[in-house]
Amino acid sequence: MAERNALLDGLRAYRLIAGMWVRSSMTYRTSFVVTVFGNLLVTGLDFVAILLMFSQVDSLGGWSLAEVAFLYGLSVTAFGIADLVLGSMDVLGARMRDGSFDTLLVRPAPVLAQVGADHFALRRLGRITQGAVVLGYALVAVDVDWSAPKVVLVPVMVVSGAAIFSAVFVAGAAFQIFAQDAAEVQNAFTYGGTTLLQYPPTVFGKDLVRGVTFMLPLAFVNWVPAAYVLGRPYPIGLPEWTAFASPLVAAVCCALAGLAWRTGLRSYRSTGS
Amino acid sequence: MGSGRLYLAVAVGGFRRYATYRAATAAGVFTNTVFGVILVYTYLALWDEKPHLGGYDQAQAVTYVWLGQCLYATLAIQGGGAEKDLMERIRTGEIAVDLYRPADLQLWWLAGDMGRALFQMLGRGVIPFAFGALFFPMALPTEFTAWAACLVALLLAMLVSFAIRYLAALSVFWLLDGMGVNQVMMITGIFFSGMVLPLNAFPGVFGDIVRVLPWAAQIQMPADVLMGETDPLAAFAFQAAWAVVLLAAGRLLQSAATRRVVVQGG
Amino acid sequence: MQDDAFIELDGVEKVFDVRKKTGFLKRERRQVRAVDSISFTVARGEMVGYIGPNGAGKSTTIKMLTGILTPSAGRLRVAGIDPSRERKRLAHRIGVVFGQRTTLWWDLPLIDSYKLMHRMYRIPDGRYRENLERLVELLDLGPLLDVPVRQLSLGQRMRGDIAAALLHDPEVLYLDEPTIGLDVISKAKVREFLREVNAERGTTVLLTTHDLQDVEQLCSRVMVIDHGRLMYDGPLAGLHEVGESERTLVVDLERELPPIEAAPARVVKVEGPRQWLAFPAGESAAVLVARIAAEYPLVDLSVREPDIEAVIAKMYGEQAEKAQRAVS
Missing domain, CATH: 3.30.70 (Alpha-Beta Plaits)
Known part of the structure; x- marks a missing residue:
């Protein structure tokens, strides 16, 4: 019951703060449109790179352009949603250094909601839009015999993927509590993660694939379920049901990240640094 | 003579400033290494499909990746070097103070940025490069001259990189805000420097164009010089030409901006 | 302990682990007792000055009283609430002003922060309007409401922060160095306002400061802390005798x-x-x-x-001498 209240409290605070930032960014409409467009361009660059590669070859790691676009669309859309919701977390270390983190702790709202909603920027919709467009293209272009489970898996991947990336953002924030200057480390897992997942798993070494499947289970954002949808073997043999395990993996990741965040916050409050 | 010592001191200051952030540097090393690993695998797959793409073999493609990771922060490929501070000073008007200093504005900022670049290369760039050399097959030259030539190319790359960013920073005199310019600089920097794909692997006319743009001086040239894929002197000439043109443009823009400050009274 | 005690501390301690670099890679760990067994009570409506040199433990105490930091030992209650356990519930009943950093949203107009506080603290609409109007008038904030916080001068920002801390009618107001860096006129404005709030609303005020004039002009009671220990607790006048000034x-x-x-x-x-x-x-x-x-x-x-500055300096001097003697 208390947990549920805290969750509702957090969502309410998040909505209030994010709403304030949205209203304030809307006062300059043209500037808003320009930044959304710019964001779309920046995030689109890595797809242009993939297009350039495919201008030279017909397949990468045995996967066609449409199949790679499918991976890309899923990875970028899921990451884009997590980035929209929690993308401001990377300034946490800076806030601890300048002491403004303390001011969050004297307000009657969960700290995670306050940090996550800070500088909420709708311009991040640019990345989601771009990912969704590529995903749309891929859905039309891939050669798949669509069955009901495969159709259902697409939205399931986007939502679970967003949850998994959100968990990475929260875990990264918890890490920043201990290593304030090392905020960039989380980029390796967030931006690095989404880049990794844009390419077929067959491209990478088996050990790397194992690590991303079992240790930091980013593979459940798209690799494992997408391999099932596309009817391609996953480089390390997994039972078929794992294609549907993404929601479960996402739930576990979120729980662990929440635990890490709590531990971090408790440690901050007992050490003051 | 005395002024030479001044700029040396400014460069040392730039070096030291970045050297104080040890944890941030370690974090950067880690991130560059992770990105390097991801890129290496995708390039290996690409070169597997199409051997000798852009005239590189697989080992050369791998070498290109790790050199790119080594130079990513060194050349501030997506911004974030001295120009960041310069923009802030222009935006807040503190630049007026710099104009009264008995030193050349461009040289002053160049010196600071060279110090920064040197630190980023030693502190942040060398380790991912060494990591790559240790775990992946790389095409590294054995003769000393190739390494020396690469160093010269790097130095020239730093000049071109600074010249581009200096121009971008000065635009804030007219635009009053660096947001848009930074975004453009990020896009052009990542893409046209060949961070996502070596420029020699770009197809057709598009490839011909990107290979003569100034950004080609940043990663492609030092890489080609290191791996003996180009005549070093031709590469130096290309880099130096862009450096001269862009630095001269910077001076022109700087004098226009200075007049503006003087006329407006800051 | 008094029955009407609003803030109660009993043997409160805060120990930090500090890692100090002693060589290139060598680090030395040692424990620092930032607050060392402090006990005091503050009654509802009191206005108390909490003073001491830098690093004496003032801010650490305030952070424990607001629930930011968890005490290492001892018992601590504010309005009957244990701050570290029920931080969010306590937040509704306290107001906090940090002199050196703002609780306002830096990039947004002042009024946006207030609107957000209104919702976040669930202040009833009528109450919010009334409070805002009064605070804007008393603190002279009218022309500043639409200005982004980062463009405010230090004095203006401090007034903005104080208003933000009082919008939800807190029962106690903690002020950590509220006049630091302010000019003489701003200081006078802030002090006058605090006196009024305390007199009219009966708001309990706990004030840490370097500026002894703050204490002289506002507080009937003063606590002196040094090296984490409470050195003096009593009326301002009594400080002279203790300090043998x-x-x-x-x-x-x-x-x-x-x-x-x-x-x-x-x-x-x-x-x-x-x-x-x-x-x-x-x-x-x-x-x-x-x-x-x-x-x-x-x-x-x-x-x-004698001015208290000298008194306290003397007090510290004697302490240091005693400590010296104890060591040698």
């Missing part, structure tokens, strides 16, 4: 004379016919004046009270 008697004689002899007073300065005599604050000035008047040709005289 000295008052100064300035006498104007008819003509230049050799230094006056009147133990326990001693001459500290002579300038023509004017002489300065220092004597223990506990001694009666009247007796001393009578003795001097009987023996010397007096024209005029005045007595100067």
Whole structure:
């Protein structure tokens, strides 16, 4: 019951703060449109790179352009949603250094909601839009015999993927509590993660694939379920049901990240640094 | 003579400033290494499909990746070097103070940025490069001259990189805000420097164009010089030409901006 | 303990692990007792000054009282709530102002922060409007409401912060260095406002400061902390006795004379016919004046009270000496 209240409290605070930032960014409409467009361009660059590669070859790691676009669309859309919701977390270390983190702790709202909603920027919709467009293209272009489970898996991947990336953002924030200057480390897992997942798993070494499947289970954002949808073997043999395990993996990741965040916050409050 | 010592001191200051952030540097090393690993695998797959793409073999493609990771922060490929501070000073008007200093504005900022670049290369760039050399097959030259030539190319790359960013920073005199310019600089920097794909692997006319743009001086040239894929002197000439043109443009823009400050009274 | 105690601390401690670099890679760990077994109570409606030098443990105490930091030991209650356990519930009942950093949203207009506080603290609409109107008037914030916080001067921002801390009618207001860096006029404005809030609303105020004028002008009670220990707790006047401070008697004689002899007073300065005599604050000035008047040709005289700054400095000095002696 208390947990549920805290969750509702957090969502309410998040909505209030994010709403304030949205209203304030809307006062300059043209500037808003320009930044959304710019964001779309920046995030689109890595797809242009993939297009350039495919201008030279017909397949990468045995996967066609449409199949790679499918991976890309899923990875970028899921990451884009997590980035929209929690993308401001990377300034946490800076806030601890300048002491403004303390001011969050004297307000009657969960700290995670306050940090996550800070500088909420709708311009991040640019990345989601771009990912969704590529995903749309891929859905039309891939050669798949669509069955009901495969159709259902697409939205399931986007939502679970967003949850998994959100968990990475929260875990990264918890890490920043201990290593304030090392905020960039989380980029390796967030931006690095989404880049990794844009390419077929067959491209990478088996050990790397194992690590991303079992240790930091980013593979459940798209690799494992997408391999099932596309009817391609996953480089390390997994039972078929794992294609549907993404929601479960996402739930576990979120729980662990929440635990890490709590531990971090408790440690901050007992050490003051 | 005395002024030479001044700029040396400014460069040392730039070096030291970045050297104080040890944890941030370690974090950067880690991130560059992770990105390097991801890129290496995708390039290996690409070169597997199409051997000798852009005239590189697989080992050369791998070498290109790790050199790119080594130079990513060194050349501030997506911004974030001295120009960041310069923009802030222009935006807040503190630049007026710099104009009264008995030193050349461009040289002053160049010196600071060279110090920064040197630190980023030693502190942040060398380790991912060494990591790559240790775990992946790389095409590294054995003769000393190739390494020396690469160093010269790097130095020239730093000049071109600074010249581009200096121009971008000065635009804030007219635009009053660096947001848009930074975004453009990020896009052009990542893409046209060949961070996502070596420029020699770009197809057709598009490839011909990107290979003569100034950004080609940043990663492609030092890489080609290191791996003996180009005549070093031709590469130096290309880099130096862009450096001269862009630095001269910077001076022109700087004098226009200075007049503006003087006329407006800051 | 008093029955009406609003803030209660009983043996509260805060120990930090500090890692200090001693070499290139070597680090030394040691424990720092930032707050060392502090006990006090503050009654509802009191206005208390909490003073001490930098690093004495003032901010750490405030952070424990607001629930930011968890005490290492001891018992702590504010309005009957354990701050570290029920931080969010307590937040509705306290107001906090950090002098060196703002609780306002830096990039947004001042009014946006207030609107957000309104919702976040669930302040009833009528109450919010009333409070905002009053605070805007008293703190002279009208023209600043639409200005982004980062463009405000330090004094303006401080007033904005104080208003933000009071919008939800907190029962206690913690002020951590509220006048630091402010000009004389801003300081006076802030002090006057705090006096009014305390008098009208009965808001309990706990104030940490470097600026002893804040304490002299606002607080009837003062607590002095140093090296994490509470050195003094009582009325401002009593600080002089504890500090064994000295008052100064300035006498104007008819003509230049050799230094006056009147133990326990001693001459500290002579300038023509004017002489300065220092004597223990506990001694009666009247007796001393009578003795001097009987023996010397007096024209005029005045007595100067010691400023607390000197008193505290002396207190610290003695502590340091004791510590020195203990070590050697």
